[in-house]
Amino acid sequence: DQQVKQNSPSLSVQEGRISILNCDYTNSMFDYFLWYKKYPAEGPTFLISISSIKDKNEDGRFTVFLNKSAKHLSLHIVPSQPGDSAVYFCAAYSGGSNYKLTFGKGTLLTVNP
Amino acid sequence: GAVVSQHPSRVICKSGTSVKIECRSLDFQATTMFWYRQFPKKSLMLMATSNEGSKATYEQGVEKDKFLINHASLTLSTLTVTSAHPEDSSFYICSVPTRGLGTEAFFGQGTRLTVV
Numbered sequence: 291d292q293q294v295k296q297n298s299p300s301l302s303v304q305e306g307r308i309s310i311l312n313c314d315y316t317n318s319m320f321d322y323f324l325w326y327k328k329y330p331a332e333g334p335t336f337l338i339s340i341s342s343i344k345d346k347n348e349d350g351r352f353t354v355f356l357n358k359s360a361k362h363l364s365l366h367i368v369p370s371q372p373g374d375s376a377v378y379f380c381a382a383y384s385g386g387s388n389y390k391l392t393f394g395k396g397t398l399l400t401v402n403p
Numbered sequence: 404g405a406v407v408s409q410h411p412s413r414v415i416c417k418s419g420t421s422v423k424i425e426c427r428s429l430d431f432q433a434t435t436m437f438w439y440r441q442f443p444k445k446s447l448m449l450m451a452t453s454n455e456g457s458k459a460t461y462e463q464g465v466e467k468d469k470f471l472i473n474h475a476s477l478t479l480s481t482l483t484v485t486s487a488h489p490e491d492s493s494f495y496i497c498s499v500p501t502r503g504l505g506t507e508a509f510f511g512q513g514t515r516l517t518v519v
Contacts (some may be wrong), residue, residue: 294446326510333409333496333510334447379447390437391498391508395446 293317294382296394304402309367311397313380316361320382320392325354325365328377328396337378338365370401406430407499409511416487416518424482424514426453426497432477433499437508438470441494453480453497487518
């Protein structure tokens with residue numbers, strides 16, 4: 291049973307346009323959500339996070355939106371750059387889980403010049 | 404600089420041998436570390452929680468005798484894949500939770516294990 295779902299395995303966008311990566315979750319106990327970026331043969335690096343008490347968090351070109359009622363979050367990257375090409379993982383944890391992250395399967399983002 | 408150092412980054416071993424992977428927390432003490440495994444085109448699957456000074460907690464379906472975890476100090480956790488088989492070939496990643504510093508987890512660089 292996958293508690294964090296990223297239903298799009300890949301996404302291709304043009305440089306300068308917006309990239310929107312989606313993530314759904316089923317566990318209502320999750321109260322913190324994170325996005326990680328991963329290059330091949332490297333560990334994930336943290337990108338941005340959001341607490342369940344918020345519905346938006348912005349950091350530069352990256353914005354994460356959370357819709358708790360729909361159990362859905364999305365990562366917006368604008369403008370997209372070729373260097374953003376990577377696999378993006380959505381992750382979540384609940385406060386009582388000792389910071390144990392549950393990951394989605396990831397979405398491969400390709401930004402074309 | 405790296406906050407979590409994982410070594411080796413790549414290892415090839417023969418079937419039946421054991422391989423040890425190290426995960427070091429460089430900037431802070433870690434009473435807990437997590438070990439993940441990633442299969443191709445799959446998400447990061449939590450294997451176990453490494454606890455300093457006590458036994459690791461394994462996720463369902465993970466063989467604790469196969470994947471030995473030792474967390475002898477506040478900065479080092481090791482994962483030993485014992486009697487490795489080709490199906491153990493995978494990408495193994497450790498992480499250190501930061502408990503409220505904003506990122507919630509720093510990850511090691513990962514180890515690509517290939518068992519031949």
